[in-house]
Amino acid sequence: xISINNIAKGFSEKPVIEGVSAEFETGKCNLIIGASGSGKxxxxxxxxxxxxxxxxxxxxxxENFSRMNEDAKxxxxxxxxxxxxxxxxxxxxxxxxxxxxxxxMFSNDTRAEKQKRVDMVLDRVNxxxxxxxxxxxxxxxxxxxxxxxxxxxxxxxxLFCDEPNSGLDPQTSLVIDKLIREITTEYNITTVIYTHDMxxxxxxxxxxxxxxxxxxxxxxxxxxIIFSKNEKLNSFIFASEFLQDAKDMRMLEVSGKIDENxxxxxxxxx
Amino acid sequence: xKIFTSFGEFILMLKGMFTKPENWRMYWKELMHQxxxxxxGSLGIVSIVAVFIGAVSTLQTSYQFISPIIPRSxxxxxxxxxxxxxxxxxxTCVVLAGVVGSKIxxxxxxxxxxxxxxxxxxxxxxxxxxxxxxxxxxxxxxIPMLVVLAMVLGIWGGRFVGEVTGILPTEIFDRxxxxxxxxxxxxxxxxxxxxxxxxxxxxxxxxxxxxxxxALEIGRASTTAVVSSCxxxxxxxYVLATILL
Ligand SMILES: Nc1ncnc2c1ncn2[C@@H]1O[C@H](COP(=O)(O)OP(=O)(O)O)[C@@H](O)[C@H]1O
Ligand SMILES: [Mg+2]
Numbered sequence: 319x320i321s322i323n324n325i326a327k328g329f330s331e332k333p334v335i336e337g338v339s340a341e342f343e344t345g346k347c348n349l350i351i352g353a354s355g356s357g358k359x360x361x362x363x364x365x366x367x368x369x370x371x372x373x374x375x376x377x378x379x380x381e382n383f384s385r386m387n388e389d390a391k392x393x394x395x396x397x398x399x400x401x402x403x404x405x406x407x408x409x410x411x412x413x414x415x416x417x418x419x420x421x422x423m424f425s426n427d428t429r430a431e432k433q434k435r436v437d438m439v440l441d442r443v444n445x446x447x448x449x450x451x452x453x454x455x456x457x458x459x460x461x462x463x464x465x466x467x468x469x470x471x472x473x474x475x476x477l478f479c480d481e482p483n484s485g486l487d488p489q490t491s492l493v494i495d496k497l498i499r500e501i502t503t504e505y506n507i508t509t510v511i512y513t514h515d516m517x518x519x520x521x522x523x524x525x526x527x528x529x530x531x532x533x534x535x536x537x538x539x540x541x542x543i544i545f546s547k548n549e550k551l552n553s554f555i556f557a558s559e560f561l562q563d564a565k566d567m568r569m570l571e572v573s574g575k576i577d578e579n580x581x582x583x584x585x586x587x588x
Numbered sequence: 589x590k591i592f593t594s595f596g597e598f599i600l601m602l603k604g605m606f607t608k609p610e611n612w613r614m615y616w617k618e619l620m621h622q623x624x625x626x627x628x629g630s631l632g633i634v635s636i637v638a639v640f641i642g643a644v645s646t647l648q649t650s651y652q653f654i655s656p657i658i659p660r661s662x663x664x665x666x667x668x669x670x671x672x673x674x675x676x677x678x679x680t681c682v683v684l685a686g687v688v689g690s691k692i693x694x695x696x697x698x699x700x701x702x703x704x705x706x707x708x709x710x711x712x713x714x715x716x717x718x719x720x721x722x723x724x725x726x727x728x729x730x731i732p733m734l735v736v737l738a739m740v741l742g743i744w745g746g747r748f749v750g751e752v753t754g755i756l757p758t759e760i761f762d763r764x765x766x767x768x769x770x771x772x773x774x775x776x777x778x779x780x781x782x783x784x785x786x787x788x789x790x791x792x793x794x795x796x797x798x799x800x801x802x803a804l805e806i807g808r809a810s811t812t813a814v815v816s817s818c819x820x821x822x823x824x825x826y827v828l829a830t831i832l833l
Contacts, residue, residue, distance in 0.1 A: 368706055392712040395709075396712045404702055409704075423611050424711075
C-alpha cells in the first residue's frame, strides 16, 4: 500500500498540486483521473521521486520515501516499475535489449537465466515475434507492451502507468488495460494508473481518484462513479451525450431495472 | 545572471557524475562503446582535416618565404611547429566540437525529451554517471590520440605537397623536420588536447541533459552547445598559450 499525505508542488510560484492525500491499495488498480494539465504526471513524478514535492509525505508500505536519502531512494526505486506516457524505450537498443537492460544492471543471474526471464515477460505481454526489432520498427501498442514487459522484469512491488492508453485505438487500449489488471492481481502489485480514458475507468477502476486543477475532487470506485452527484466529475467523465446515456443505462442496470444481458424489451415496450 | 546559474548547474552536474557505479561491467561496456563512437567514429574527418591543413601550411609558408639567406629547410620547421602547436590540437578539436558535440547533445536531448532519462532514473540508475561520465572519459582517452594522429598526418601532408609541387624536396623537408625540435611543444599540445576533450564533451552534455520541451529545443540545444564549446575552446587556447608558453 502506498499512502500520500498532503502532497504539494508548484513551479515558479504557480501551484500545480495542492495538498493531495490518498491511499493506493495492494493488488488493485488505483486510478488517478483528470483532464490534461491537471497535474497527473507531476503527481506521479513526485511519487517516484523524479520531482521533489514542496510539501507532504509519501509512504511505501510503512517506509517513508520522503525522508530517505538518495542511496535509500535508489534502492527503493528497484521495487518500482514504471510505464511512461510515450513508452520511453531506449531507441538504440532492440526490444530484447531494452528488457535485458535492467537485468544486466541489477541481477547477478547467468546469461541463460536472464534470457529466460526476458522471454517469459515478453511472452506474458503477448509479444513473441519482436525480440530483435528496434522501437522505431514497432507500433504504438507494441511499444506499450514492451514498456510493460520492461517495467515488470525485475518483479516490482509497485507499478506506475502514465496514460497507458494515450495514442492507442480503443481496442488496443482495452487489451493493454486488461494486461495491466491481470499483472496487478497475478503478482499482487500496487498499481497506480494515470489516465483520462473513460473505458479504463469503467473497466479497471478498483479505486479512482479524480483530480481537478491540482486538488483531489472525488474518490471512489467504478460503481460509485456512476451514482456520483459531483458535477465536475460528471462533466469530465461523461462528457458526451452518448456517454451520459451510457451512464443512465448503467445506473438502471446496477439498480436491477435491466438484467445483465441488457434485455431491454420490457423497458422499451413501456 | 543566467550564465552564473548555468555555471552552477554545470558544476553540480559534473559533481553528480561521481558516485559508485551500480554495475561496473555495464559502465565499462558503455565506456568502450563511447570510445568506439567518439574515437573511431571521428577518425575519417580528423585525418582529412589534418592532411589538408599540413599541405596548406607548406604552400603558404613557402609563399611567404622570400629571403634567400634563410635555408629552405626552415619551411619544414615552421610547418612542424605550427601543426604541432596549433593546428593539430585546436583545429581538430574545433571540428570535433561540431561532430562530437552535436552528437552528444542531441542524443541526450532526445533521451530527456522522450523520458528515457526518467526511465533510467526510475530503475535506480544515476543517469549523470551512466550517460555523461563514460562520454567524457572516452573523449579524454581518444581525443589526445586523435590529436597525435593529426600531428603525424598534418606533417606528412606538408611533406607530400612539398614533394609533388617541387617546393621542397623530401630530403630537405626531412632535414628541417629534425632541426631545433622542442619536445615540450608536444607536451603542450597534449595539455591542450585534454582540456579541449573535456570542453567538447562536458558542455554539449550539459545542454543536452537539460533540454526541456521537444524536437525544436533539441536542435536549439545542439546549436548552442556547439557554438559555446567552440568559443570556449578558443578562449582556453589563448589562456593556455599565455600560461604555458
Ligand atoms: N517541469 C515543469 N516546469 C514548469 N511547469 C510544469 C513542469 N511540469 C509540469 N508543469 C505544469 O504542470 C501542469 C500539470 O502538468 P502535467 O502533470 O503534465 O499534466 P497531466 O495531468 O496532463 O499529466 C501543467 O500546467 C504544466 O504546464
Ligand atoms: Mg501527463
